Amino acid sequence: AGILTTSLxxxxxxxxxxxxxxxxxxxxxxxxxxxxxFTNNITHELKTPIAVAYAATDALLNFHxxxxxxxxxxxxxxxxxxxxxxxxxxxxxxxxxxxxxKTFRLHLExxxxxxxxxxxxxxxxxxxxxxxxxxxxxxxxxLTVTADRTHLTNMLSNLLDNAVKYSxxxxxxxxxxxxxxxxxxxxxxxxxxxCGIGIARECLPHIFDKFYRVPTxxxxxxxxxxxxxxxxxxMIEKHGGTIRVTSEPGKGSRxxxxxxxx
Ligand code: ADP
Numbered sequence: 001a002g003i004l005t006t007s008l009x010x011x012x013x014x015x016x017x018x019x020x021x022x023x024x025x026x027x028x029x030x031x032x033x034x035x036x037x038f039t040n041n042i043t044h045e046l047k048t049p050i051a052v053a054y055a056a057t058d059a060l061l062n063f064h065x066x067x068x069x070x071x072x073x074x075x076x077x078x079x080x081x082x083x084x085x086x087x088x089x090x091x092x093x094x095x096x097x098x099x100x101x102k103t104f105r106l107h108l109e110x111x112x113x114x115x116x117x118x119x120x121x122x123x124x125x126x127x128x129x130x131x132x133x134x135x136x137x138x139x140x141x142x143l144t145v146t147a148d149r150t151h152l153t154n155m156l157s158n159l160l161d162n163a164v165k166y167s168x169x170x171x172x173x174x175x176x177x178x179x180x181x182x183x184x185x186x187x188x189x190x191x192x193x194x195c196g197i198g199i200a201r202e203c204l205p206h207i208f209d210k211f212y213r214v215p216t217x218x219x220x221x222x223x224x225x226x227x228x229x230x231x232x233x234x235m236i237e238k239h240g241g242t243i244r245v246t247s248e249p250g251k252g253s254r255x256x257x258x259x260x261x262x
Contacts, residue, residue: 034211041225045089053082081123088154092231106148106238113143113177116153124160131170138177145188146262151235158228159192159255165222167196179261186261191254198249208233
């Protein structure tokens with residue numbers, strides 16, 4: 001009986017070690033795959049604005065005095081937009097280590113929502129590769145939030161990017177801002193709603209995780225690297241705010257940012 005028990009214990013230990021080894025290898029593999037996906041996608045994301053800005057500077061260098069001056073301005077605008085886009089991407093990459101960055105500081109100021117949303121919506125309409133409709137409703141019209149202008153712009157830009165990306169043939173998006181009250185606190189709520197592909201219920205708890213992308217269907221068709229929503233969540237929490245999402249597959253998604261009114 002003693003030998004049997006000892007053999008059983010040894011077998012159990014061996015079985016457990018084997019299971020642990022396999023689990024570690026599999027986890028490592030998914031991590032490696034995620035890293036490789038990330039490097040491929042981020043390289044693509046960085047290369048595109050660089051190539052566009054490069055082409056625009058090339059055109060500027062070949063610009064002749066006799067050419068139409070509005071053309072020159074358009075090229076300069078393209079350069080500026082692409083640099084802005086690059087700076088947003090760099091912010092997101094940095095956000096990966098943001099939780100640990102002690103030197104990280106927000107530059108808070110009173111920001112009029114209309115001031116950042118109106119141009120942002122125009123940019124998203126212009127750069128979209130499909131028909132896009134974006135409505136904007138701000139009540140009251142001069143509504144402000146205390147926020148870091150750059151990071152708030154990047155957060156909203158990410159939500160708009162996704163709303164366009166995850167809508168199929170055409171995007172129908174509504175942005176709305178309003179004041180709301182809960183437990184005697186006043187909040188500013190910013191909602192970005194789309195009528196796109198939506199998100200399956202089982203994926204919802206993960207979409208704010210670093211590198212997470214909904215695994216089926218859109219993974220390789222729609223470009224991305226799973227950092228946008230992680231950045232938005234990290235940032236809104238740095239502002240003392242929250243982000244929530246409601247979604248129905250095939251019907252659309254709604255992302256709600258909430259900031260305490262000071
Ligand atoms: P990505 O770079 O993949 O877009 P995000 O962090 O911005 O990364 O989003 C994580 C995942 O959440 C996306 O890969 C996508 O599957 C899903 N997602 C985000 N926004 C939307 C949306 N508006 N509609 C449908 N799915 C979305």
